[in-house]
Each structure stands twice: as C-alpha cells, then as structure tokens.
Amino acid sequence: xxxxxxxxGRFSLRTRLIISSVLCILLPSVLTYIITNYLIKDExxxxxxxxxxxxxxxxxxxxxxxxxxxLYLSNYIQFDSQINSILKQNIKRNDNNVYxxxxxARDYLEISRNLEGVTNLLEPSYLTISLENGxxxxxxxxxxxNSTNLLNKTWFKEIRNxxxxxTHWVGVHPNYIEPEKEENPYLISIARLLKLTEMTDALILIxxxxxxxxxxxxxxxxxxxxxLMLINAEGVILSANNETQILRKxxxxxxxxxxxxxxxxxxxxxKDYLLVSYPLSYADWTLVSMVxxxxxxxxxxxxxxxxxxxxxIFYTIFLIILIILVKNLTKPVxxxxxxxxxxxxxxxxxxSGINGPGDVEKLGYSLDNMLDKIExxxxxxxxxxxxxxxxxxxxxxxxxxxxxxxxxxxxxxxxIFIDGDENIANLIQSLSLLLRMTINRNNEFIPLEKEIEVIxxxxxxxxxxxxYNFEIxxxxxxxxxxxxxxxxxxxxxxxxxxxxxxxxxxxxxxxSTWMEDGFLxxxxxxxxxxxxxxxxxxxxxxxxxxxxxxxxxxxxSSFTGIGITNVYQRMLLIYGEKFHLxxxxxxxxxVIITFYxxxxxxxxxxx
Numbered sequence: 354x355x356x357x358x359x360x361x362g363r364f365s366l367r368t369r370l371i372i373s374s375v376l377c378i379l380l381p382s383v384l385t386y387i388i389t390n391y392l393i394k395d396e397x398x399x400x401x402x403x404x405x406x407x408x409x410x411x412x413x414x415x416x417x418x419x420x421x422x423x424l425y426l427s428n429y430i431q432f433d434s435q436i437n438s439i440l441k442q443n444i445k446r447n448d449n450n451v452y453x454x455x456x457x458a459r460d461y462l463e464i465s466r467n468l469e470g471v472t473n474l475l476e477p478s479y480l481t482i483s484l485e486n487g488x489x490x491x492x493x494x495x496x497x498x499n500s501t502n503l504l505n506k507t508w509f510k511e512i513r514n515x516x517x518x519x520t521h522w523v524g525v526h527p528n529y530i531e532p533e534k535e536e537n538p539y540l541i542s543i544a545r546l547l548k549l550t551e552m553t554d555a556l557i558l559i560x561x562x563x564x565x566x567x568x569x570x571x572x573x574x575x576x577x578x579x580x581l582m583l584i585n586a587e588g589v590i591l592s593a594n595n596e597t598q599i600l601r602k603x604x605x606x607x608x609x610x611x612x613x614x615x616x617x618x619x620x621x622x623x624k625d626y627l628l629v630s631y632p633l634s635y636a637d638w639t640l641v642s643m644v645x646x647x648x649x650x651x652x653x654x655x656x657x658x659x660x661x662x663x664x665x666i667f668y669t670i671f672l673i674i675l676i677i678l679v680k681n682l683t684k685p686v687x688x689x690x691x692x693x694x695x696x697x698x699x700x701x702x703x704x705s706g707i708n709g710p711g712d713v714e715k716l717g718y719s720l721d722n723m724l725d726k727i728e729x730x731x732x733x734x735x736x737x738x739x740x741x742x743x744x745x746x747x748x749x750x751x752x753x754x755x756x757x758x759x760x761x762x763x764x765x766x767x768x769i770f771i772d773g774d775e776n777i778a779n780l781i782q783s784l785s786l787l788l789r790m791t792i793n794r795n796n797e798f799i800p801l802e803k804e805i806e807v808i809x810x811x812x813x814x815x816x817x818x819x820x821y822n823f824e825i826x827x828x829x830x831x832x833x834x835x836x837x838x839x840x841x842x843x844x845x846x847x848x849x850x851x852x853x854x855x856x857x858x859x860x861x862x863x864x865s866t867w868m869e870d871g872f873l874x875x876x877x878x879x880x881x882x883x884x885x886x887x888x889x890x891x892x893x894x895x896x897x898x899x900x901x902x903x904x905x906x907x908x909x910s911s912f913t914g915i916g917i918t919n920v921y922q923r924m925l926l927i928y929g930e931k932f933h934l935x936x937x938x939x940x941x942x943x944v945i946i947t948f949y950x951x952x953x954x955x956x957x958x959x960x
C-alpha cells in the first residue's frame with residue numbers, strides 16, 4: 354500500500370485528481386455490472402432455455418401436422434373396407450391364377466378412385482401399397498421404382514412383430530424416386546402392415562420430402578450458428594437446418610437422454626453451446642436446438658448491455674467535463690509549481706502573475722512578492738560585495754611597504770652616485786611604472802599583456818634591490834594576451850616564489866597562458882625548492898575554507914603584504930565558483946600554480 358501511495362504521489366495534483374475521480378466513478382460501475390451479471394446469470398439462462406423451448410414447441414406443432422396427415426392416410430387405408438376388399442380379391446385371383454393385366458388395372462383404378470378424396474386434402478406425399486404377390490399401388494410413376502423391393506428392407510421384418518394397428522416410424526432414408534433425388538435427396542417415412550388374410554400381408558409406406566420439415570426450421574429466425582435438428586431414439590439426425598448433418602449421429606445423445614434439467618451446456622465447434630431438447634409428439638423422436646452460449650445469453654442480456662452503453666456514454670461526457678474543470682481549477686497550482694521549480698533552479702526573474710481573491714491566487718501573489726524581495730536583496734548584496742571588493746583592493750594597494758620603497762630608492766641613489774650607469778634610467782622607469790600601477794585605481798581590469806609587463810618591471814627591481822638573478826620566461830599564446838584580468842593578481846604569486854621558493858637566490862620563473870574549454874589558463878612555474886608536503890596540504894585546506902573564514906594573509910616583508918590566500922579570495926569574489934586554483938609541487942623541485950579563469954567577463958563581474 355505504501356508503495357502504491359509513493360507511486361501515486363509522483364504525479365501532479367491535476368493528474369491525481371483526475372485519476373481519483375475516474376476510479377471513484379468507474380470502479381463502482383464496473384463492479385455493479387459484474388455483480389449484476391453474476392446474480393442474474395441463472396435467470397438469463399432460464400429465459401434463453403424457455404425461449405428456445407417455445408420455438409421447439411412451435412416446430413413440434415407444425416411438424417405434427419405433417420405426421421397427422423401421414424397417420425390419417427395410413428389409418429384410412431387400414432380401415433377402409435373397399436380398399437381391403439379390392440386387395441383381398443386381388444390375392445384370391447392371384448391364388449386361383451385368374452389374375453390378368455386388365456384386372457390389375459381395374460384394381461389400381463378402384464384404389465385410386467377410393468383414395469382420391471383423401472389424398473387431395475393432404476400435403477403432397479408418396480404412397481405405396483405393396484403385396485407379396487407382386488401387386489403394387491403407388492401415387493407416383495411406377496416405372497421409376499420397383500416398390501416390391503421395399504419388402505426386402507430390414508425394417509419390413511420389424512413391422513411383422515407389431516400388432517395389427519401398430520405403426521413403424523421408418524425415419525429418414527434416401528429418395529428412391531430417381532427424377533426427384535437431386536431436388537429432394539431424402540424422404541421421411543412411416544410404414545404399416547395391413548393384414549389381409551392369415552397368410553398374406555400388405556405393406557403400406559407413406560413418405561414426405563425431408564425438405565418439408567427442413568423448411569419449417571428455416572422459417573424460424575435463428576442465429577446463424579444455431580443448429581436445429583430432428584433426431585430418432587438412436588440419435589440419428591432425421592432432418593436439420595444444416596442438411597450436411599442428415600443421417601449422421603448426434604454425439605450428445607447421452608446429454609439429451611440423461612439431462613437433469615431441460616437443457617445442457619456442451620462443447621461444440623471449439624465453443625460452448627446451449628443444448629435444449631423437446632420430445633416430438635409422435636414416435637420416440639426429439640427436436641434439438643444447439644445455439645452458442647454467448648449468443649443465447651447475449652440476446653437476453655441486450656437490455657443490460659444497452660444500459661452499460663448508456664453509462665459509458667454518460668461517463669465519457671462527464672469525464673471530459675471533469676478534465677476541463679480540473680484543468681481550470683488546478684491551472685494556478687500548476688503555474689505555482691512551475692515558478693517554484695524555476696526559482697529553485699536559479700531563475701529569479703520568473704513570476705506567476707496570479708491574481709484574485711482565492712486562496713491559491715493569494716498564495717501566487719505572495720510568492721511573486723517574495724521573489725521580488727529576494728531579487729532586490731541579491732542585487733543589494735552584489736552591490737555591497739562589489740563595493741567591499743573594491744574597498745579591499747584599494748586597502749591592499751594602499752599597503753605598500755614604505756621600507757621597501759625607501760630601500761629601492763636608496764639603492765638607486767647609491768648606484769647613481771657610484772656609477773652613473775645608463776641602466777639606472779631603466780630602473781627608474783620600472784619603478785615609476787610599478788608605482789603608477791599601484792596608484793591608478795580607475796580600472797580594475799587590464800589586458801593580460803600589461804599584467805605580465807608589470808611582473809617584468811617588478812623582477813627588474815627585485816634583482817636590483819637584492820642582487821638577485823631571477824629571470825622571467827613567457828610561453829603565452831597570442832590570443833590570450835588581449836584577455837582582461839584583474840590588476841596586480843600575479844605579483845603576489847611571483848613575490849611569494851622569490852622570497853619563499855628560492856631563499857632569495859636566483860632562478861627561472863615561467864609564465865604560460867592558453868585557452869581551454871571556455872577558460873583562460875595562466876600557469877606560474879618556478880624551479881625553487883617547492884612546498885613541504887605537509888605545508889602544501891595545509892595551504893590547500895586554507896584555500897578551501899578561505900571564503901567562509903574571510904581570513905586575510907599578510908606578509909610584512911613583501912611588496913604589498915598580499916599572500917596566495919588573499920589572491921584566491923579576490924579571484925573568487927570576482928569570478929565566483931567557476932574560478933578555481935591548483936597548486937602542486939614539481940617532481941624535480943619547484944611549484945606549479947594554475948589559474949582557471951572563466952572567459953565570460955560580464956558573467957564574472959555579476960558573481
């Protein structure tokens with residue numbers, strides 16, 4: 354649950370409101386639909402079965418009309434005295450060998466005339482009366498089929514076991530009348546044995562076209578996958594809306610005979626079917642309906658589905674309205690979230706611009722006022738820091754050691770007094786330039802070329818004053834010399850190298866400059882003794898904390914009294930966190946100090 358809450362909490366307020374609203378409406382609707390379907394499922398099945406039974410009952414009534422006609426015709430022949438008398442006379446003449454073709458024709462006409470009134474009122478059917486002596490009466494062309502062959506059928510032997518008035522339901526069989534086989538391939542027949550004498554029987558066979566029954570199936574509005582059929586006691590299909598099934602055996606005969614309810618659910622054609630049976634009024638025949646379970650239930654469930662459809666339509670309309678309302682209601686909150694993220698990322702110029710009497714609107718107005726105040730405070734802090742930095746520089750520049758100037762000037766005086774050398778003019782020029790750099794405070798930044806020139810003059814004066822032999826070597830890319838840098842930031846580094854790195858002896862100091870990845874790199878390298886490892890670690894820790902402690906390092910015997918820590922602090926104040934300084938010992942002695950100065954001067958001034 355906690356995990357779900359955490360995942361849900363990652364979404365925006367708008368998204369959470371929409372998801373919550375959708376779930377609160379959708380879940381009850383879905384659960385109601387599922388529970389309703391479950392509770393009324395049995396009722397739906399019973400209704401489908403009842404509907405199918407009603408259909409089969411109608412079929413039973415229609416089929417019964419056909420079989421009533423067949424039975425009526427067979428009973429009429431059975432009990433008609435004239436027909437019985439004609440047939441008995443025919444047998445007697447045959448026994449006495451007085452049977453002639455004329456007499457045969459007369460008997461045939463007498464029977465036809467006697468049946469004419471009955472057959473005209475009944476559905477079209479095939480009638481056959483066959484005697485064992487070879488006499489046959491048919492109502493179809495006799496030359497198409499020798500009806501005497503019927504006496505050789507196996508079911509004729511079964512008829513002999515029936516009582517005098519029993520009827521044998523032959524069922525379906527191929528049409529024995531050749532011209533009609535293509536149009537009506539199957540017949541459904543009943544048979545009866547007519548006792549004429551103790552030794553002689555007559556066979557009565559009455560048939561109708563199977564398609565007469567089939568047409569009744571097709572008149573019913575059934576599902577395209579529904580199968581309607583008429584089967585006998587052995588499960589043989591006598592008639593069906595799917596004619597390819599005729600004479601096949603229904604494999605669900607056991608379900609039909611042993612059903613506890615008036616229906617069964619069977620697996621047929623890879624899906625579940627609802628099987629409903631209804632016993633026919635005649636014989637031991639049964640009407641069977643097989644319809645896909647989903648289709649049967651679907652028809653009954655149409656009202657429920659329509660109700661669900663309307664719910665979905667109304668739900669969709671409501672959801673669209675809800676999303677629009679939630680979007681409008683949460684728009685100020687979304688705007689506030691955006692403004693706060695921007696402010697967190699350092700963009701203090703962004704404003705929500707939200708106004709109004711509501712709680713969220715008041716919050717937006719307060720946020721804008723707060724950002725205004727923060728921006729004004731930052732501007733004020735920047736101004737104060739710039740003023741502080743300039744004042745500090747002026748203070749540091751004002752700290753020129755008067756003893757240093759005195760010693761230099763005294764040395765120049767003695768040199769002039771003793772030698773009168775031309776080099777004195779160069780020394781005086783270097784001193785004047787150096788003094789001008791310290792006194793001129795109008796411009797804080799100068800080209801790098803000018804800064805290196807100041808260092809060269811400084812080295813000349815140091816060599817003269819202390820009888821040193823220090824040399825400056827320049828390895829500068831031309832495009833770096835025009836870059837502007839803070840005035841007097843290299844002098845303390847050079848002074849530190851001379852005083853501490855060489856123990857005031859001679860040496861070479863190399864200044865290298867180049868551009869790399871948006872930075873101006875200035876490297877000062879000497880070949881002195883370098884730092885002791887422990888002292889180097891202490892210096893690095895001091896540099897890492899110099900901005901928080903704001904501690905100034907001063908060297909009373911130096912030209913300015915400004916140490917490495919103060920240079921680092923000054924550069925941080927100018928360039929901010931983008932500036933960094935690296936100090937390392939060389940493997941063969943000496944120190945390498947590398948300045949990484951951002952090239953964006955305007956951005957540096959605002960840091």
